[in-house]
Amino acid sequence: MNIAGLQKSSLLDYPSKIAAVIFTLGCNFRCPYCHNPNLITAVSSKKLIDETAVFDFLYSRKGKLDAVVISGGEPTLQSDLICIFEKIKNLGFLTKLDTNGTNPDILQKLINQKLVDYVAMDIKAPIEKYDKVVGRDVDLGAVKKSVEIIKNSGLNYEFRTTVVRSLLSIKDFEDIAEFICGAKNYYLQKFVSSVTLDANFSSEKTYTDEEFEKIKNILQKKITNVFVR
Ligand code: SF4
Numbered sequence: 001m002n003i004a005g006l007q008k009s010s011l012l013d014y015p016s017k018i019a020a021v022i023f024t025l026g027c028n029f030r031c032p033y034c035h036n037p038n039l040i041t042a043v044s045s046k047k048l049i050d051e052t053a054v055f056d057f058l059y060s061r062k063g064k065l066d067a068v069v070i071s072g073g074e075p076t077l078q079s080d081l082i083c084i085f086e087k088i089k090n091l092g093f094l095t096k097l098d099t100n101g102t103n104p105d106i107l108q109k110l111i112n113q114k115l116v117d118y119v120a121m122d123i124k125a126p127i128e129k130y131d132k133v134v135g136r137d138v139d140l141g142a143v144k145k146s147v148e149i150i151k152n153s154g155l156n157y158e159f160r161t162t163v164v165r166s167l168l169s170i171k172d173f174e175d176i177a178e179f180i181c182g183a184k185n186y187y188l189q190k191f192v193s194s195v196t197l198d199a200n201f202s203s204e205k206t207y208t209d210e211e212f213e214k215i216k217n218i219l220q221k222k223i224t225n226v227f228v229r
Pocket residue numbers: 027028029030031033034035036039040072073074100122
């Protein structure tokens with residue numbers, strides 16, 4: 001697996017658990033607001049982190065960390081992802097996958113083999129705006145399939161959207177609510193200015209707290225729990 005980063009401890013990435021986060025290299029999307037541009041384009045192999053060193057670290061944290069999160073980039077692009085989840089499970093950790101939902105087959109395998117305990121899937125936009133928002137032609141059938149797999153998985157899960165004002169209108173959330181209708185948990189993530197893939201997005205805005213309340217009300221008609229973070 002191409003590992004571009006390791007966060008040794010996080011209280012934010014797995015609900016109510018202490019987790020390590022492994023960041024994989026490479027992504028099939030080009031979201032202009034992406035905060036991890038160094039994870040989506042090629043870096044020198046010298047900058048990759050040795051997988052053995054990562055597992056040595058995880059072994060040393062048995063009983064101290066609760067969970068391991070695999071994030072990206074897009075982790076499902078890694079050909080040995082299932083094997084990596086297996087190794088992490090064998091160490092006794094809870095596991096979480098962060099994904100953009102473009103690889104439903106890998107997702108289904110991880111679920112069927114009981115290798116993943118929590119899934120977080122990005123919902124980038126209403127279906128008809130996906131290509132524009134992620135900067136790539138998207139297999140929308142795959143994204144829709146992932147949503148259904150996750151909703152029917154019986155696992156703990158969340159859908160989430162980074163909210164950039166210029167990319168998503170308030171009306172768009174009516175369509176997103178329809179798209180993931182019946183979902184359990186959905187998080188609206190306020191875009192925060194920082195380094196972005198497209199430098200023009202570094203000073204983009206999100207909505208005001210009052211506007212987020214309005215968006216929440218729209219979503220709550222179709223989704224059980226809606227949170228803003
Ligand atoms: S924000 Fe978009 S481009 Fe960046 S890692 Fe996530 S899916 Fe890929």
